[in-house]
Amino acid sequence: MKKSVVLPSLFLALVACTRTIGAREGTDTTSVVVRFEVPSSSTRESNSSHAVHLRLIADQGPLESALTVSVIDSSGTLVAGADYRLRSWNVTFPIGSVDGQRRAITVEVLDDSLLEGPEHVLLALHGPSLGRVSRDAPLTHEVTIMDDERVSIAFDMPASMADERGGAHDVWLRLVADGATTAVPISAVVVDSRSGSAVSDRDYVAFGTQTVTFEAGSTDGAVERVVLELQADVLEESEEVVDLSIDEVCGPGASIGNPSNHIVSIVNDLVRGFGR
Ligand SMILES: [Ca+2]
Numbered sequence: 604m605k606k607s608v609v610l611p612s613l614f615l616a617l618v619a620c621t622r623t624i625g626a627r628e629g630t631d632t633t634s635v636v637v638r639f640e641v642p643s644s645s646t647r648e649s650n651s652s653h654a655v656h657l658r659l660i661a662d663q664g665p666l667e668s669a670l671t672v673s674v675i676d677s678s679g680t681l682v683a684g685a686d687y688r689l690r691s692w693n694v695t696f697p698i699g700s701v702d703g704q705r706r707a708i709t710v711e712v713l714d715d716s717l718l719e720g721p722e723h724v725l726l727a728l729h730g731p732s733l734g735r736v737s738r739d740a741p742l743t744h745e746v747t748i749m750d751d752e753r754v755s756i757a758f759d760m761p762a763s764m765a766d767e768r769g770g771a772h773d774v775w776l777r778l779v780a781d782g783a784t785t786a787v788p789i790s791a792v793v794v795d796s797r798s799g800s801a802v803s804d805r806d807y808v809a810f811g812t813q814t815v816t817f818e819a820g821s822t823d824g825a826v827e828r829v830v831l832e833l834q835a836d837v838l839e840e841s842e843e844v845v846d847l848s849i850d851e852v853c854g855p856g857a858s859i860g861n862p863s864n865h866i867v868s869i870v871n872d873l874v875r876g877f878g879r
């Protein structure tokens with residue numbers, strides 16, 4: 604009789620023991636991995652928030668305890684609190700989360716009126732409460748915030764008149780910024796298109812290539828100049844022109860504006876009665 608009582612008890616104990624091991628295998632923390640879903644993403648500065656997804660790898664079964672992982676910010680070109688904010692530094696996969704489950708962290712994008720070019724937030728994962736961070740790519744996630752400010756550089760006027768005897772003649776260029784402030788220098792390269800009737804090195808000193816730079820902090824309507832050096836001659840000529848053009852604009856979000864050409868009319872001193 605005693606045997607028939609003891610054996611079922613032992614059997615139950617073995618079953619219970621087997622079940623416990625099974626449960627422990629379900630929480631095998633070495634098999635639980637958390638990683639970024641993709642290595643990079645981008646958003647516009649005008650988008651107020653941007654989600655970055657983490658992925659759970661738990662192929663041994665659903666989580667039997669919650670997994671919390673920290674997000675580390677190791678950004679380069681942005682200023683936390685000015686360009687962006689992370690709404691939370693921790694992400695939790697709750698109990699029962701399954702393999703492939705995603706959780707998002709939210710990058711709050713802060714719009715500004717600075718012309719800055721693209722900015723980058725570099726995120727990494729650290730210290731999951733169970734399991735580990737993936738040792739395979741993607742180890743980090745880079746969010747590129749595309750700037751939405753735009754500026755252009757144009758000639759202030761499409762044309763001007765210069766007295767042949769005038770020597771230096773200023774030609775002004777204007778920054779069109781539409782409410783933006785430059786955070787980086789923006790430059791324009793001005794060249795002589797050589798399509799005008801005036802002759803380089805005779806009617807004016809060879810213009811070459813002149814670069815104007817609008818320094819950081821420039822706003823709409825800022826002006827910079829190039830200089831055309833006129834040379835007097837003793838020839839009686841009709842009006843001659845020099846055609847200057849903006850060849851290139853350098854800087855993020857910067858383009859060539861309108862007018863992109865400027866005609867300098869050289870009024871001959873003899874024609875105008877300026878003759879000596
Ligand atoms: Ca910004």
Ligand SMILES: [Ca+2]
Pocket residue numbers: 648649714715716717750751752
């Ligand atoms: Ca903006």
Ligand SMILES: [Ca+2]
Pocket residue numbers: 648714715716717718719750751752
């Ligand atoms: Ca901006």
